[in-house]
Amino acid sequence: MGDSMKQDFPIFSREVNGRPLVYLDNAATTQKPACVIDAMTKYYSSSNANVHRAVHTLAGEATEGYEACRKLLKQRFNSDFAVITSGTTEAINLAAHAWGEHNLQPGDAVVLTEMEHHSDIVPWQMLAERIAIELRFVPVDEGQLDLDALEVALEDAKLVCVVHTSNVLGVRNPVEKIISMSKSVGARVLIDAAQAVPHEVIDFKELGADFMAFSAHKMCGPTGIGTLLISESAFDEMKPFMGGGDMIQTVTLEGSTYQTNEHKFEAGTPRIAEGVGWAAALEWMSQIDLKSHHSRLLKIAQNVAKQLEQKGMKVYSTLNPSDAAVVSFTHPTIHPEDFARLLDAQGIAVRTGHHCAQPLMEKLGVNGTIRASFYIYNDESDAEVFLSGIDRVLEAMA
Amino acid sequence: MTWPDSIQEIISEFQEIEDQFERLEVLMDFADEVDELHFDEWNDSNLVRGCQSVAHIEVSIRDELVWLRAAADAKMVQGLQGILSIAINGKSPEIVMQLTPDFAEEAGILVSLTPSRSNGFRTMFDMIQNRVKEEIL
Numbered sequence: 001m002g003d004s005m006k007q008d009f010p011i012f013s014r015e016v017n018g019r020p021l022v023y024l025d026n027a028a029t030t031q032k033p034a035c036v037i038d039a040m041t042k043y044y045s046s047s048n049a050n051v052h053r054a055v056h057t058l059a060g061e062a063t064e065g066y067e068a069c070r071k072l073l074k075q076r077f078n079s080d081f082a083v084i085t086s087g088t089t090e091a092i093n094l095a096a097h098a099w100g101e102h103n104l105q106p107g108d109a110v111v112l113t114e115m116e117h118h119s120d121i122v123p124w125q126m127l128a129e130r131i132a133i134e135l136r137f138v139p140v141d142e143g144q145l146d147l148d149a150l151e152v153a154l155e156d157a158k159l160v161c162v163v164h165t166s167n168v169l170g171v172r173n174p175v176e177k178i179i180s181m182s183k184s185v186g187a188r189v190l191i192d193a194a195q196a197v198p199h200e201v202i203d204f205k206e207l208g209a210d211f212m213a214f215s216a217h218k219m220c221g222p223t224g225i226g227t228l229l230i231s232e233s234a235f236d237e238m239k240p241f242m243g244g245g246d247m248i249q250t251v252t253l254e255g256s257t258y259q260t261n262e263h264k265f266e267a268g269t270p271r272i273a274e275g276v277g278w279a280a281a282l283e284w285m286s287q288i289d290l291k292s293h294h295s296r297l298l299k300i301a302q303n304v305a306k307q308l309e310q311k312g313m314k315v316y317s318t319l320n321p322s323d324a325a326v327v328s329f330t331h332p333t334i335h336p337e338d339f340a341r342l343l344d345a346q347g348i349a350v351r352t353g354h355h356c357a358q359p360l361m362e363k364l365g366v367n368g369t370i371r372a373s374f375y376i377y378n379d380e381s382d383a384e385v386f387l388s389g390i391d392r393v394l395e396a397m398a
Numbered sequence: 399m400t401w402p403d404s405i406q407e408i409i410s411e412f413q414e415i416e417d418q419f420e421r422l423e424v425l426m427d428f429a430d431e432v433d434e435l436h437f438d439e440w441n442d443s444n445l446v447r448g449c450q451s452v453a454h455i456e457v458s459i460r461d462e463l464v465w466l467r468a469a470a471d472a473k474m475v476q477g478l479q480g481i482l483s484i485a486i487n488g489k490s491p492e493i494v495m496q497l498t499p500d501f502a503e504e505a506g507i508l509v510s511l512t513p514s515r516s517n518g519f520r521t522m523f524d525m526i527q528n529r530v531k532e533e534i535l
Contacts, residue, residue, distance in 0.1 A: 337451055337474070338472050
């Protein structure tokens with residue numbers, strides 16, 4: 001299955017260090033199908049113009065192309081509001097500034113977890129510096145969030161920010177339950193879905209969260225663009241964060257009035273080509289059965305994890321039925337960077353380091369891990385090459 | 399540029415290797431050349447900053463010659479330290495000050511590494527020259 005899909009991705013025709021590319025760094029970013037690359041090239045070749053204001057043909061085409069992205073996002077994820085951002089990080093920062101700063105008071109509690117990516121920790125720490133909110137962290141126990149501790153942390157909480165699927169472990173958190181627990185105390189909920197949307201289609205309204213942030217590039221779209229989905233009630237509580245062009249209705253020397261839709265959070269010329277590219281990716285993804293790929297990839301990852309353990313590696317990913325196909329592991333003596341470099345020398349791309357989740361690394365008691373993350377174009381043969389590559393590294397380092 | 403024989407030998411050895419994996423294996427073999435800086439001696443002043451793995455280097459001048467002791471948690475960084483040891487150990491401060499880290503580029507060593515590691519190599523090289531400068535001034 002992976003092989004035939006690889007034909008849609010030009011990058012898989014290249015070799016790395018004399019070997020066919022085996023790309024297993026999908027949790028960092030996914031590869032782009034030809035239709036995405038073509039859409040962006042076509043936009044720059046034939047429709048390039050600024051959006052929303054001018055009346056000429058090119059401006060109309062550019063606006064239509066960019067707004068198609070928003071429309072597709074709203075359709076796919078069932079949301080009334082989709083603010084286009086530069087990615088997950090900016091989306092969470094937007095929530096912190098545009099909602100947090102205007103709706104939280106000094107002393108208010110914001111609940112986070114030890115599993116969060118830095119992008120869902122640092123913006124809240126910065127907000128705490130600005131308005132003295134209290135940050136509470138739900139601990140991770142054997143790769144899972146401690147829901148008993150969450151219950152305690154929820155007392156008088158105003159906001160709960162939780163990662164849907166961990167970028168380090170692939171663990172899919174019980175977000176439905178977490179949202180329901182959070183809503184029962186009246187807290188708003190922000191979901192970091194960067195690692196979730198590549199693997200499942202989420203109905204934002206049904207989920208019941210107030211904010212959901214994710215990026216295009218982890219789901220076959222371009223880098224530099226993402227979104228913050230917002231519930232209607234939360235949207236009404238937000239105030240513009242960045243001021244400038246495109247987000248205003250009128251500007252006088254005495255003051256300004258703002259747009260009432262998502263544009264009020266998108267000051268300046270937006271990421272037009274990236275929006276066109278993401279729209280192409282969303283259309284392409286709409287033909288993909290993510291569910292069947294998920295079970296196929298999870299089986300591959302489970303088998304890889306089992307074999308890594310047999311080869312003496314410690315595997316941190318739990319790979320439960322709803323988890324993403326991510327295998328994080330370490331070797332007792334070989335440094336992760338040495339490991340990854342020797343794999344790269346064989347054309348195999350994996351990620352090493354703390355994966356922008358240092359608190360979780362501390363909890364796991366490691367400085368970093370090696371992470372192999374699988375995506376829809378990967379197949380059994382990639383796993384075989386990866387495991388052979390591992391054997392060669394072990395032999396060389398023996 | 400003309401390099402001292404010991405460095406020219408390293409450059410030639412790496413230039414002859416075509417396979418990337420083999421090049422990294424050879425790089426790691428140079429770890430054996432390191433006079434190890436014991437863990438107890440690791441401190442902030444000999445910590446290599448900007449290197450993704452943990453690395454320390456200590457430079458001393460004995461009998462008017464420069465000597466390097468080093469340590470790292472990653473084998474490839476140890477290999478880089480081994481190459482630096484060959485380039486520096488037993489040389490006069492004047493010769494060490496004339497060296498540039500370009501030999502590693504000429505050998506194609508840095509091409510094999512991530513930017514953080516090649517930056518780490520340059521940082522280690524700069525640390526060595528700065529220490530030598532401090533010692534001889």
